[in-house]
Amino acid sequence: MTLTIRDLCVARGGLPVLEGLNFSLAPGQALILRGPNGSGKTTLLRTLAGLQPPLSGEIIAGEDQIAYAAHSDGLKAMLTVAENLTFWADVFGQRDIETAIDAFSLDPLRDRLAGTLSAGQKRRLGLARMLITGRPIWMLDEPTVSLDVDAVALFASAVRAHLGAGGAALIATHIDLGLEAEVLDVTPFRAAHDARLGASDEAFL
Amino acid sequence: MKALLRRDLILAIRAGGGFGLGLAFFLIVTVLVPFGVGPQSELLSRIAPGILWLGALLACLLSLDRLLALDWEDGTLDLLATSPLPLEAALSIKALAHWITTGLPLVLAAPVFGVLLSLPQPGYFWLVISLVLGTPALSVIGTFGAALTVGVKRGGLLMSLLVLPLYVPTLIFGAEVARRGAEGMQTTTPLLMLAGITLGVIAIMPFASAVALRVNLR
Numbered sequence: 001m002t003l004t005i006r007d008l009c010v011a012r013g014g015l016p017v018l019e020g021l022n023f024s025l026a027p028g029q030a031l032i033l034r035g036p037n038g039s040g041k042t043t044l045l046r047t048l049a050g051l052q053p054p055l056s057g058e059i060i061a062g063e064d065q066i067a068y069a070a071h072s073d074g075l076k077a078m079l080t081v082a083e084n085l086t087f088w089a090d091v092f093g094q095r096d097i098e099t100a101i102d103a104f105s106l107d108p109l110r111d112r113l114a115g116t117l118s119a120g121q122k123r124r125l126g127l128a129r130m131l132i133t134g135r136p137i138w139m140l141d142e143p144t145v146s147l148d149v150d151a152v153a154l155f156a157s158a159v160r161a162h163l164g165a166g167g168a169a170l171i172a173t174h175i176d177l178g179l180e181a182e183v184l185d186v187t188p189f190r191a192a193h194d195a196r197l198g199a200s201d202e203a204f205l
Numbered sequence: 206m207k208a209l210l211r212r213d214l215i216l217a218i219r220a221g222g223g224f225g226l227g228l229a230f231f232l233i234v235t236v237l238v239p240f241g242v243g244p245q246s247e248l249l250s251r252i253a254p255g256i257l258w259l260g261a262l263l264a265c266l267l268s269l270d271r272l273l274a275l276d277w278e279d280g281t282l283d284l285l286a287t288s289p290l291p292l293e294a295a296l297s298i299k300a301l302a303h304w305i306t307t308g309l310p311l312v313l314a315a316p317v318f319g320v321l322l323s324l325p326q327p328g329y330f331w332l333v334i335s336l337v338l339g340t341p342a343l344s345v346i347g348t349f350g351a352a353l354t355v356g357v358k359r360g361g362l363l364m365s366l367l368v369l370p371l372y373v374p375t376l377i378f379g380a381e382v383a384r385r386g387a388e389g390m391q392t393t394t395p396l397l398m399l400a401g402i403t404l405g406v407i408a409i410m411p412f413a414s415a416v417a418l419r420v421n422l423r
Contacts, residue, residue: 049287052423068287072280076212078219083212090208091288131282 002026003048003065003137003168008057009191010040016191017043017057023184025137025168030159030181033172039186041172042071045139048170053098067133071139073126077115081106081125084114085132092133099130103158104151119146127155131162138162138169144177152177206290206298211304227264227307228314234260235318246323255321256382261311261336262317262343262376266368268307269347270361272299273418277355286422287350292415300341300411301346308340324387331386333334335399339379342403345410347373352414355421374402 009019017040025031033041047054048061049068075084081120085097101107104124109117112123123146130138138159144152156177159169163179171177217224238256240251276282285295315336316329324332350368354360381395 011408046283051283051286064289066287068284070280070283072278072283073280074281074284076216076279078216078283079212083215087208088284088288091285093289133288149287 002061004058005048006058006059006060007049008044008059009055009153010043010052011055012043013038017128018186018189019055021057021186021189025170027136027166027168028163030163030171030179032177032179032181032183033170033186034174034183035186039190041186042141044152044186045141045170045172046070047110049183061137065135065137066137066139069126069130069138069143071141071145073122073129075114075122075125078113080113081117082110084125085128088129089132092135094132094134097132100128103131103161104128104154120148120151123147124151124154127158131158136167138167138171140169140171140173142172142174143205144173144175206294209290209295209298210302213299213304218304219385224306225310227268228310230267231260231264231311231314234263235321239321248360250323250325250387253319253324254328254387255370255380256322257315257319257324257332258339258376258380258383259333261308261315262349262354262372265307265343265347266365266372268303269351269368270342270364272303272348272351272357274351274360282355282418283422286305289357292418293411296348296352296414296418297345297407297411300344301414303347304341304344308344311327312336312350318354327389328387331392332383335379335382335386338382338396338399338403339375342375342406343372345403345406346375349414349417352418352421355418375399378402 004024005021008021009016011017021044023031033044035041045068046052048059049066051068079087082097085100089095089097101110104127106128109121114122117125127143130140138165143155147155152175156179159171159177159179162169235257242249242252273282276285286292312333315332318327319332347368350364353367354364357363378395378399382392382399385392385395
């Protein structure tokens with residue numbers, strides 16, 4: 001299980017935003033993505049997760065390896081915490097939701113409707129979903145938004161446990177999680193704006 | 206797949222799920238038509254199959270813009286697209302859930318509402334048969350429309366315009382089955398056409414919906 005990226009160019013709305021990306025992610029390794037707003041971190045993560053095709057370059061990863069957590073958590077307000085997690089466990093063919101509930105100390109909230117949770121609690125529930133997917137490579141987009149200090153510590157220890165179990169993580173974040181991880185600043189890879197490779201795609205969007 | 210179906214059904218039934226919206230609209234149409242047309246029961250019973258079919262179709266259309274929009278807004282569609290479930294299967298399941306919560310209640314309520322329009326007695330059986338065969342096509346085609354317009358702000362109008370022409374064949378043959386049944390004529394030909402259309406769209410449309418949705422998720 002490794003993720004390798006060769007000379008990747010990703011585009012948003014038909015315009016290339018990042019180009020010439022090369023890196024690889026081995027089991028047990030975490031990579032932190034940094035860069036100013038609008039620099040293409042989310043676009044890169046969405047491309048790697050398979051939600052959009054790259055403009056050029058190669059993504060080498062096994063089938064069904066990547067679990068993706070977006071800005072929004074995909075929670076249903078009218079389902080309880082446990083029902084939300086059970087749904088994703090069923091979709092990913094897993095059984096156990098208790099590990100995830102313990103890891104993010106959601107036990108007291110178990111029977112609350114997700115719609116009545118606070119922003120930070122919703123985020124914890126959204127992150128608990130990553131444990132449930134059972135997939136080795138985590139792609140996390142600003143995972144610590146609206147988390148308090150304790151919850152960030154919970155999240156960091158969940159990531160550490162995941163890495164310890166042979167997983168890998170690619171995290172776009174601005175805060176220091178206290179992980180022993182490499183940092184990749186995407187700013188130098190910003191695509192030149194005259195490279196309108198993707199413009200021909202516009203007609204099909 | 207069972208999990209997605211169960212979740213969609215639970216969400217539809219719990220408060221704010223919009224279960225019964227189509228049914229209420231269907232009731233309003235069938236209650237108001239006799240007031241508009243006047244108390245001539247021969248005229249009513251002649252137009253009843255068409256009105257019932259039209260009411261069912263519009264009731265179905267009414268609930269379509271919620272079909273994918275809610276999952277789009279809270280990010281569930283992104284996460285479903287990266288899950289092991291093929292998008293084609295997920296959309297078929299969502300169409301099935303839409304049919305169970307919208308189409309099936311219409312089928313069950315249609316005979317009762319038929320009384321309000323003094324539908325001739327032999328017509329009830331054929332009305333139910335035609336709706337059972339026809340409404341799944343409405344849900345599947347509607348899912349395609351929803352997939353095409355997901356992410357478009359106020360996409361409901363655009364979707365209605367895109368979907369309506371695709372609904373025409375189902376409406377023509379469905380209403381024809383009910384009309385012929387009500388007048389005691391042979392119904393085999395339109396019935397076979399209706400069933401053919403439904404089976405065809407169930408087989409093909411999920412693939413088209415999945416392609417449209419993938420483009421919209423980019």
